[in-house]
Amino acid sequence: xxxxxSMPLTPGFADPVADAQSCFRALLEAMAxxxxxxxxxxxxxxxxxxxxxxxxxxxxxxxAETPVWTDAGPAAxxxxxxxxxxxxxxxxxxxAFLLASGPMPPLAALAAGTEEEPHRSATLVLQVAxxxxxxxxxxxxxxxENSHPLRVEGLPDSFLPDWAANATRFPRGVDxxxxxxxxxxxLPRTTRIEEAG
Numbered sequence: 136x137x138x139x140x141s142m143p144l145t146p147g148f149a150d151p152v153a154d155a156q157s158c159f160r161a162l163l164e165a166m167a168x169x170x171x172x173x174x175x176x177x178x179x180x181x182x183x184x185x186x187x188x189x190x191x192x193x194x195x196x197x198x199a200e201t202p203v204w205t206d207a208g209p210a211a212x213x214x215x216x217x218x219x220x221x222x223x224x225x226x227x228x229x230x231a232f233l234l235a236s237g238p239m240p241p242l243a244a245l246a247a248g249t250e251e252e253p254h255r256s257a258t259l260v261l262q263v264a265x266x267x268x269x270x271x272x273x274x275x276x277x278x279x280e281n282s283h284p285l286r287v288e289g290l291p292d293s294f295l296p297d298w299a300a301n302a303t304r305f306p307r308g309v310d311x312x313x314x315x316x317x318x319x320x321x322l323p324r325t326t327r328i329e330e331a332g
Contacts, residue, residue: 145180147194147218153177158195165312165321170274170283172266175317179218182210184236186262188314190214193260197221197232204230206237227257234260239291242301245309253306256324264289266315276326284331285320287313298328 148154154177161173181190185207197203197219204227205211211234212223224230227240239261248256271286301308301324308324322328 144214144217145182147179147214148177148191149179150177154179154191155195158191161319162192162195162312162321165319166310166323167278169276169278169322169326170268170272170285170320172268172318172320175319178317182214184208184262185211185214185234186236186314187317188319189234189236189260189262189312192312192314192319193221193232193234194219196258201231202229203232203234205234207234211236230257231255232258232260234262236262239294242297242309247301247304247307247309250307253308256307256309258310258312260312260314262289263287263313263315266313266318266320270331273329273331274322274326275329277323279326287320289315295328295330298322302327 157177165173175191178187179190199220202224203221204224246257265288267286269286270284273282275282311322313320
C-alpha cells in the first residue's frame, strides 16, 4: 500500500445529488451573470489547499469523461479522483477542467477549442484571495446590462493582458471561474475587463 492509498479522504458533498444540483445552478447563474458573486450553500469538506467553492465547482463539473489538471498536491488529487471519478493529467494543455491553487497557468497554454467546436475549450477554476463587487474593474459583455464592478485579490500582474489576448481568439478561448472561500465568480471568454478609474 502506498502513502497515497492510505491517505484518509475527507467527505465530498453531504448529499451528492442535491448538493451538486445546487452548485450547478449557482455555476449557471454565475456564467449567465458574469462578475456577480455567488455564495455556495452546499460545500464539500475538501483537503487543503482546496477552497470550498473551488472543490464544489470541480465536483459539479468534472466526471469520468473529463480530464482534470490541478497543482493542489497529492491529497487533493486523491480526493478529486475518488469523489469526481475524473482522470488526472500531468500537463495543463491536456485538461478540460483545471484547478489552480498556486500560480495561474498561462491562458494561451490551455485548450481553447476549435473554430468548429469552441465548446471543447478548457475551464480554469482559479483560487484567489478575495472577491468583491467593488469598483476596481469594470466588466462588460453578454449578461451584463451596462457594466459591473468587480475587485479580485490574488491575481498575477499579467492577468489583464492575458485575458485580453484570450478574447481575441473568440469563438475559441478559455472560460474562468474565480473562487475565494465559499464564493465564486464566473468570467466567460466573452467578458471584457477594464480597470476602473
